[in-house]
Amino acid sequence: MGKSQPVKMQQLFRFSAPEPQRLDADAQLLAAFARGDGVAAGALTARLAPRAYGQAYRMLGDAAEAQDVAQEALLRLWRAAPTWRYGEARVSSWLYRVVANLCTDRLRRRRIMAVDSEAAEPVDPAPSAEARLLHIAREKALSDALAALPARQAEAVALRHLEGLSNPEIAEIMDITIEAVESLTARARRALATALHGRKEELGFADE
Numbered sequence: 546m547g548k549s550q551p552v553k554m555q556q557l558f559r560f561s562a563p564e565p566q567r568l569d570a571d572a573q574l575l576a577a578f579a580r581g582d583g584v585a586a587g588a589l590t591a592r593l594a595p596r597a598y599g600q601a602y603r604m605l606g607d608a609a610e611a612q613d614v615a616q617e618a619l620l621r622l623w624r625a626a627p628t629w630r631y632g633e634a635r636v637s638s639w640l641y642r643v644v645a646n647l648c649t650d651r652l653r654r655r656r657i658m659a660v661d662s663e664a665a666e667p668v669d670p671a672p673s674a675e676a677r678l679l680h681i682a683r684e685k686a687l688s689d690a691l692a693a694l695p696a697r698q699a700e701a702v703a704l705r706h707l708e709g710l711s712n713p714e715i716a717e718i719m720d721i722t723i724e725a726v727e728s729l730t731a732r733a734r735r736a737l738a739t740a741l742h743g744r745k746e747e748l749g750f751a752d753e
Contacts, residue, residue, distance in 0.1 A: 570720075621643055686741060
């Protein structure tokens with residue numbers, strides 16, 4: 546009997562993903578990539594990159610930084626693919642949280658730089674350091690509140706109110722009914738209102 550051949554790590558990874566027919570479209574592509582299908586990475590990038598960039602741009606207001614964040618978030622997704630825990634989180638929800646965290650880090654660094662700059666140059670015709678810090682605080686509070694929501698609620702409300710998608714579009718992306726989208730977003734809005742209620746005055750949110 547001949548010697549058995551050693552098994553390479555990438556071979557183990559290729560067989561670690563579940564059968565694709567049980568997964569949603571994003572997870573199917575990620576599973577295919579984990580099995581060594583390079584074309585799947587391009588297809589998944591085409592689906593997720595515009596959404597990641599749009600989210601980052603809305604949080605940062607800077608095209609170059611948003612591009613960097615989107616690329617870094619997708620790179621982290623590729624690194625996570627071989628050990629992805631299918632069924633625990635949707636790919637799009639996971640990516641949303643990564644983008645939010647990356648943007649929060651950049652906003653925090655901006656805050657430090659803004660404070661340092663304000664100390665060095667007290668006269669500034671641009672928006673005041675206080676206004677910039679308030680904007681950063683709002684974004685951080687919203688990001689934290691979203692991160693505390695159940696994954697499906699966070700994804701639905703982000704697609705509706707941050708991405709500006711319609712309920713039918715969200716239903717198609719999440720593979721659920723329009724009624725389910727309405728239920729998820731309603732519950733998410735109530736949870737966000739509760740989470741931010743005590744900070745309305747601090748963050749400058751108007752009562753609705």
